[in-house]
Amino acid sequence: MTVLLEGSSTSAAMRRNFWAGVWRVMRRKPSRLVGAVLMAGFVFMGAFGPLFYPDPLPRDVNQLTRPPSWQHWLGTDDQGRDVVALVVTGSRYVLLAALVTAVITVVLGTGIGLFSGFKRGRWDTVLMRITDMKLTIPGLPLLLVLSTVWKFSSAVQMGLVLGLLSWGGVARAVRAQTLSLRERGFIEAARGLGLSTSHIVGKELLPSMAPYIAMNMLIAITGGVYSQVGLFFLGVLPYESNNWGQMLNTAVFRSGALTVPSALGFLIGPLLAILLLTLAIVLVVDAMDEIFNPRLREE
């Protein structure tokens, strides 16, 4: 009985240790904290940002495409709406789509990579040929071509398509990891002990790849943001009234942000958001490895 108690208390202690370790890792470099804070900011913005603004956003027809001012920190758009408000409310679509992209990328990529690396043999060959092919076909042109067939009418659909197009890299990497982990004694030992495949995959393989997967997830998020913003920027997707890419498109192609400075704020807004998001993710990814590695977490 006492042993049992000890067992459960150790796992609770472990959890505490984990967060303490995470904190240690984050504190080691202040830039990581900045990244984490930015990241939290973006999550908050996507989840609750739109709640702070009326729908539709208030507009001022006497303030069309104005440069930054005290009243409008990043100026106004061609409808007389505040650019900051647009960036905030527009983040939901972008981030939601990116999240869906990332989830699908990671789930599919990990699933296929694991399956392929674990089963090996013929399945592996077939899946990897497909993956290679996917990796060779350039994503953006394919998306452009697809955009003629597919109506990306919602953020979720957008994310779905992007996700379906971008799992290749993750699958490749996860397979490689799986293959190398397979060779490690502990996987073999688990098989020898007769542990179920689901245990091996879920409890032994996946946690070992967690940093990797988490990293890929974050990178997939940026990838998702970039591609959809890019597509909107090119103007090949159905119009969205609040969307970073749409803003870029309007700013450049309609408001002359590359010609006159008055629309510059309108251009800078979404660009800044993208840059900050990139920065946040770069900084957080930097800490990822240490967070998930018990050894690095403690030292």
Place this chain on the structure above:
Amino acid sequence: MSKQAPGVRIDGLTVVYKTPAGELPAVRDVSLTLEPGSITGIVGESGSGKSTLALSLLNAVQPPGRISAGSVEIDGLGDVVGLGGEQLRKARGRHIGYVFQAAQNSLNPLKTVGKQLLDLGRSHGVDDLRGLVREAKELLGRMGLDGARVLDSHQHELSGGMRQRVGIMLALVLNAHVVVLDEPTTALDMITQANILKIVREVHAERGLTTLVITHDIGVVAEVADRLAVMYGGRLVEQGPTREVLGSPRHPYTRGLIKAIPRLVGDIDEARALPGRPPTLATVPKQGCVFRERCALRMDVCDDVDPEAVLQGTRTVACHAVTVKEHA
């Protein structure tokens, strides 16, 4: 041969590594003399500081480590610790040859052995590159290899034993007379190991070298070395002529270690494992005897005072218990 084998005197050498917990010594206050023309063997368990010591001989401790105290005097070269820049570079290879841990990777995988040999020659301003190649072929032939073929090969085309011989060739081809071999046979199988050891012995004798062999396998040292030094936790705990140290070890660690070696003949029940576990950089006691945690002869003084290395006849032992007994 042409030149008298040089002597090497290591004195009070301390090497520290920078870790999150501060600078920790991996080698602490080690003094050791390599007699000219002798083969000295250093044994110790993993992490005891052998490689660090070996690298110090070339003043090549890699960051985050550094030599924090002591000197390494080599005849004809002076104190290596004080050398730097070009001087140091020229000393390496020309004066001191280093044979890498049997690691399969001491050769550039993209270049043939011959090309690397030429690189080596050019680095040391050898004018007669043909002569160098001839010398290399001769050395390789001496070690039972087809020189021409080996020079034409890439690393991956050679077996582990062959690579190790190439390593020895590269260490000697510039006529270095001090040779350091770090774990020359680890990862080689028995037969190859025996071959390499034979070669080491022969080449040593022929070329008049001063040789340092580092290993964790006492058998290897016993096979080749004239003198044996035992390291534990960064300290040199005992040294002396091989036969004597093996035959009648004095330091409790040496004794335990020899007892723990599985033997091919004799009563297997005599063998005993040492209790406890070897220290790592972080767990080495900061003061007092490094071995006391596992020591059967532990005394109070061991907790606070680091035992001095005391010369006892042909041997040096660093142990309070042994010193006390001796004095008694």
Place this chain on the structure above:
Amino acid sequence: GTTNNSGGSGGGGGLFTTIDVARPGLDASAPANPWNPKGNAFLGYNGMKLAWVKNHLTDPNQFYPGIAASWDVAADNSSITLHIQPNAKWSDGKPVTAEDVRLSIGLAYTTGSTAFALTPGAAGAAAEVEVVDDKTVKVTQDMTNPSAKFARGVLDNWVVPAHVWGSVLPADFWDKLKTSRGEGEAADKAREEILALGQKVLAFAPPKDVSAGPFTLERVNPGEALLLKNPNFYNAANVAPAQVKFLNYSGNEQIWNYLSAGKLDHSGFVAAPPDVMNRIKQAPGSHIITGFSPVAVGMAFNQSKKPYDNVHVRRGLAYLIDRAQVTKVASPDGGTPALTTSGIHQKPAQEWIGSELSSLEPYNHDVAKAEAEFTEAGLKKQNGKWTLADGTPWKVTMHAPSGFSDWISAQENIKSQLVDNGVDAEVVTVADYPVYLEELAAGKYDVGFWLMALGPAPYDIFQRLYGTSNGWTNVAGKVSHNAPGKGGNWMGGPEEIDVEGVGKVNPGELTAELNAATAEEAKPIMAKLAKAANQDLPVIQLWDYVNTQFTNTSRFTGWPQNDSDLLRLPAGVWIQLGMIKGKQ
């Protein structure tokens, strides 16, 4: 050697830099073939027409001379006789002859042209082409379905040299054409064969550009096209520029950059936001000329969808939408808010319907009136939101093709205006204009934007409201009506409208009458139609386009004045007419 003169500075004989706004993406490999959509025959420069259509406010049959120096139109419009410029020569020195004109007409038959259509019963089609003498050609109209625009149909055609293009048409072409005019299988087959020739015509690449215009094409690269002055041009003495450089562009923003850098001597109409406009104005020598553009845009309803079948809903929306605001947001310099919905651009409207215009309901922004209309239509307001009569939610879904930024901007603004007043709304874009048009015609949208008032011909103007898209088809002069959803009828308006003060009218039939009517005959008809459109509101006219053009006086002078008819023609025509002078 190079012909480098990149600054283009200096007086007469300099380099004229311009842009063909109608054609983004110069195609370096395309032939100097005016029929090829990417062809490097630049209208008015090295591409010549018989005459240049003025698009006069009300008279479709006004032209500036081109290859035809003058023309006589029979009083009943039954024929037109063309007199070729007496000293017109091709750039290779050969004279321009009636045979060249006849061949060009033949080519026009293969590629589709209003006057040279093969379709039996087409309005305003030519019946006969006759070479009178070396410099005279007579074209007669098929009077079974005559059109008032016959002269326009004939004159608005390319002319290319027969000695270069002759091989494209087979020797028996004219016989085949004759056969095709008949009926039965042989005629059908002939028509097929002639149409098949069109492909060949489109693809034909003259080995060297031989032009009768003021310039000939020297070379094109993917970024630019260079034209050199044609010394054999009949008015060469008055052509100022020695070289013309066409810049390429892939988006308006690029033209703005060229303009604000003062690079272009002239650019046709390009929409630009106010700040950009100001910036352009600040460029040294930069001038903006405005004139009439015979187009308006309206918000069109699909009346087979609820609640847009109810005229009160349409009127309510008209009251709710502040057109001035829409125009200000969407097209501040490229349009003027429509005064009312008359179906006619407001400039010619005065001429066509005179005082009637002021009696039309202006649908000024008035929320109270809008609510009254909605109430009358049976709509309900719940929690500040308008719902359909049965309480189901109502959302105005407006469609626009992506890339039509002013339309999207306008719809976005309308959306905001509507939402402000309790009418839910959204903007949906469609991949591109062709798909938009197709889906619109298929009745897939509730509300979409629709180009209207396409002047100057009265028939063209109202055909947009009461033509095919609203159910009326006009085959060989016979008008019939299709039910909503059939035969391209997506507007689904009523076949007859009871117009206040006029009585019941069939607007489609009225419109068809305009086809052959003289200007004077047309006026009362147009007044009726304007009233019908104003009252029934199949479309809410939003803004009338303004033709804004950009010029630069640093290198050339002699530009047209505001409101000049020339503004609707390319600058090449201005040059060949001898207006443009190098700055001394």
Place this chain on the structure above:
Amino acid sequence: MTVIARRLAGHLARGLVMILVVATISFFIVRSIPGDPVAANVQKLIEQGMAPQAAEQATRVLYGFQPKGTLWEQYVDYMGGLFTFDLGQSVTHAGAPVTDVLADAAKWTVLPVLAGTLLSFLVGIVMGVYAAIRRSGKLGDVLAISGSLLHGVPQYVLGLLLSAIFATLIPILPADGPVDILFEPGFNAGYIGSLVEHAVLPVATYALAAYGGWILAMKSSVVTVLGDDFILAAELRGMKRSIIFRYIARNAILPLFTILALSLGLLLGGAVFIERIFNYPGLGLLLIESITMRDYALMGGAFLIITVSIIVANIIADLFYSVIDPRVRSGEEVSA
């Protein structure tokens, strides 16, 4: 040698399969695009003031060929055409075979992309070496973070920024096509100078976009190599710094070849943005144009050729890799 030949054969076989698959994909995507361009064009011409009948006639001429036969027959036809480099007829570029249009555009994409790749590769690896050697110092941090950021930031952001700065704010570089028409094409200073001047911004964008990736990859590769025993061994043998540097560089660059293909793919994908921003008449712009113009044959062709160039680049990179890596040459499996 036989190993390389075998590798080449394998690659070619796989490349061929890939091309067929991509062609199939683009064929079916194109066929499933909604909207009938023919009907739509009629409407458009009517709006431009043409009589309905004439508009119909003109449209029929423009679109000329109508797809014949069942989908399967069309497919067989299309795939058959592939082998004679016949990708059909472009609609917008009437009369021109798609292959010609693509060939014209390809040079404006391939050359700048290659130039950008080369430039970024050279600068990137040098900086990567520095970032690795100075990885615990300030310079290393700066290089690494800037590398990550540049690598992370999408190409259009870079393109927009460069365009805003150098073509708008301080207009010192052109962003309007590939060359000034006033120069006679040919091998003369003016023409080539103009070509180069116009290529600066696009090439710079490609280079900047790829540079981050190289610096990161090179850094990690160098760090790995630095940890390899043979480097320490060379040092302990007293090899010259310059020689050791070469050892490091060659061993570190090798694995980058596997990334090369990927990076080329990325750049070619990015061409869509960069060419749109700088109005460079390459494949990317052609692709956008064909999409907005609904020129299906051209669209399929542009997509196909972009993919094919990536496949070819892949093969070349791999062959190059196998030539310079003796382990591959002798048939040993190397994990990259």
Place this chain on the structure above:
Amino acid sequence: MITGTGVVKTYKQRGKMLGAREVRALRGVDFAIPKGGAASFIGESGCGKTTLGRIIAGLETYDEGEVVIDGVAMSGLKPKERQPHFRKIQMIHQDPYSALNPTRTIHQTLHAPLSLRARQTGRPRSWIEERAAEVLSLVGLDPGSVLARYPHQLSGGMRQRVVIARALTVDPEMLVADEAVSMIDVSLRLGILALLKDLRERLGVSVLFITHDVATARYIGDDGELYVIYRGQVVERGAVDTVIADPVHPYTQSLLSAIPVLHGLEQPGEQPVVPLESLDESRSDEGCLFARRCPFRADRCEGERPLLQITDGVPQEHACFYPERRNVIARPLSEV
């Protein structure tokens, strides 16, 4: 009881498009390990020891021959049916660090197989914890201090003990220890060897010991059998001490004479065989596999392959036409 007859394993190295290289890892090996018995496989690197061990532990398939566990032939069974049999045979890996999942605590590591066991046998959850503590105690570890730790917090010897404890959770009948001590510090090595021997004696677990260090083979018990393997073939087989004292196969002889003499403790044997090494890479598959390296080879050896046999006057099985008993090993000074 586990026996094998004529076990053959050939690895086909796939990878390249064309052509496959074959590695004959095992060429018909017979073995028999009784319940509670012990056996050691020795041989130089690459001779197939690990392969055989993995086949016995069910981690690898074999191409020919038969493995019989407790009277049940394995080749006839489906993978699922084989599993319970092979679970009785647990492998102890050479590298104790990689044998433990670094992201899981010892508690988690032991918990997984135990809870599976508990489920299968219907034991209560409390049994799991008890058993975990029990197996740790069995291998001489203090459960209280070890359970909550991660592998990296343990020394090599402790890790190897945990690995053994984990194997014990499924109540194995045999442990296959593949170079189980070669990566453990010298001073701790003996502890593990003693543990294995102890487990044999106390729990009746048979032990298969794979090593290249002949000396350690003695430590699992003097009743153990020694299999000397050369290039996938067993060339000598007999009781450990007999083989060590009187090796008859030239390969065994050179192997034993290659063991360094502990000068100072031992005297070298009387007739040390010059240790051999293959200089010729082209290995012949004809005749005696060892012929090329054999100092005693005769013509017969080139043409005919000797099979494992018992001959007069030789206490153990061997595969040599000219067996000659030799005493090559060193002797303790005390015996001299």
